[in-house]
Amino acid sequence: MVTRGGNDAEVARVNADERRFEVLRAIIADFVSSQEPVGSKALVERHDLNVSSATVRNDMAALEEEGLIVQPHTSAGRIPTDKGYRTFVDRLHDVKPLTAAERRAIHSFLDGAVDLDDVLRRSVRLLAQLTQQVAVVQYPALSRSTVRHVEVITITPARLMLVLITNTGRVDQRMVDLGDVITDDDVARLRNVLNSAMAEKRLADASAAVADLPDQAPPELRDPLVRMCSVLIESLVEQPEERMVLGGTPNLTRNVADFPNSLRQVLEALEEQVVVLKLLAAARDSGTVRVSIGAENEALEMQTTSVISTGYGSDGMVLGGLGVVGPTRMDYPGSMAAVRAVAAYVGEILIGR
Template identity: 40%
Template sequence: MTQTRRMQVLRAVVEDYIRTQEPVGSAALIARHDLHVSSATIRKDMSALEEEGYLVQPHTSAGRVPTERGYRYFVDTLATVVPLSETQRRAIHTFLDDSVNLQDTLQRAAHLLSRFTGQVAVVASPSLSKSRLWHLELVPVSANSILAVVVTDTGRVAQHVLSVAQLPSRDHLRSLSDTVNERCGSMTLRAAAAHIRTLRYGDDLQDVRELPDMLAQAFESMADEERTHELFMSGVSTLAHQQASAQDLAPLFDALEERAVLMHLMTELSETPDVRGVGVAIGSETNTPGLIHAAVVTSGYGASESSDGVDTPTDGMHEPIAFVGSIGPTHMNYAATMASVRAVAKYLTTFLGNTGTSKTSMAS
């Protein structure tokens, strides 16, 4: 019973500190929470929590503030993620439904998420390595080069120039692209590359026999693309204006410049979410010095089901193709941030699921 009450005290301290950013004392807890014990008992519990590493006392006569371990316990024991209000849900559709293409949608999503949380929002473009082939077009551009234009199921357009010794006829290029579209449609680019290498052509396609390996290499190159530049970010200036956190957040702004680091961290979190569909890293858990006083909340979007049986896990799990995330101080409102991140991720998943009839306009 004592341990249960003690953790209730911890939750109350975290809640109050998130709300006020001021050290929390026993008197404040008695006044704001129905803990049904004396102030002396609360002080004893807070002292025990400090010894256990959940709280810290900044000054001798001050109240306590949560440690990283305290925040972690709080996040792990959130029973539910508070749903967004009807106004917020309506705002998502009102603001994002007016987007003109995928890039505009992702930028708007970052802006909206930042507005909801008051923190830095980061939205990544769908990963080419996880996207699936929707359409291939082979276009001759010179006497010795062909432009391979790949449109994915997420609406992304990727291009790669193939250099050839002899340019095949347009009819033969069309036949090759039709064959790839028919046999490799809905495969990931890497799976499509493996399948393209197995294709066999009749005598009427002799002059395109050199292309399969080149095309397969192009697909693999696209799948390997790092794409750290495809991050849409919003809210840096908003967070910078939170003067009370300026000192702790200064290293965070430097960390935001390391986009490859953010990409790796947030991708990893989105691919290993908790039962609530989000991944949360607090302070040192980010393994990023600049984020030691920050927390990251991330959710994957566009989860796709394996269907080609070539390069996908055998456990049949779905895997997100990109992520939505929020970065802020460790005293962020975790419940609200998790709800906002999850809601925006859900919208983007639905948006991508509806692109089957509008890929051309998305890619324009």
């Protein structure tokens, strides 16, 4: 049997925990805004905490004991630690939605893109503006793509161009020297044969289908088809180095104090791209926003940063990752909302192409 006193003690503990979290939230909000350590007096004046300065001081002492805030120098206020940011992010039950105007602006800006490269360039520019951080978007992985269409274009009677277009908007162009002339009617027949075999197939499956085509072709098309299939297989099985688009790097340099002795390392890691691509690769789900804070980042160069990322695509197929990189002192709710919204629109545009 639970006593009344036990109930009262539990309620008091929960209330104290909630109040301390509100104090932590207020410290983070003020520090993100001002970049200055936050004292108890300022918290009482700026935030509706409904408690005395003495209670706030006690709560700050408890938060410090838990390692959620720290006093950077004597007689200074407190600043959040990586653990404090993590506690704050983990207790964000809902990412605040963007306003209707912000959503319309995103949709309008991205909807004007003319091709895949333009979609990704617009995405990083928009995301960097919305968050004031460095924005990164990974190109869709070829292994997750399907063939939308193969176009065959006559360059000369003995030379063709193959244009492979995937469902994600990637375009690969290859030249094929036939060794003999070919008629326009035969070019049309070859186009139909290739599209019948490859359209809507994943790239690995399309490669297998292409390999069988020459044996099934009419004699007069066999030689040009062998040459074309050889080029296509090379294009399909080739795994080019993954690429990403990056924007907003100057945003990091506006807050040099956030990167004591490490800004150069962060910039070099971003330039090399490999570190960031690994971080984006961890974002496997579209709709789930992942936050990696400070020392949670495996790469030493990134341990003064936070990375907010997610996958873009659809529920059934994640095409790639996108996100932002910035100091641990960032607007987490706003940045998480922006990353989620832009990813949703990028996926919608690419899947719908």
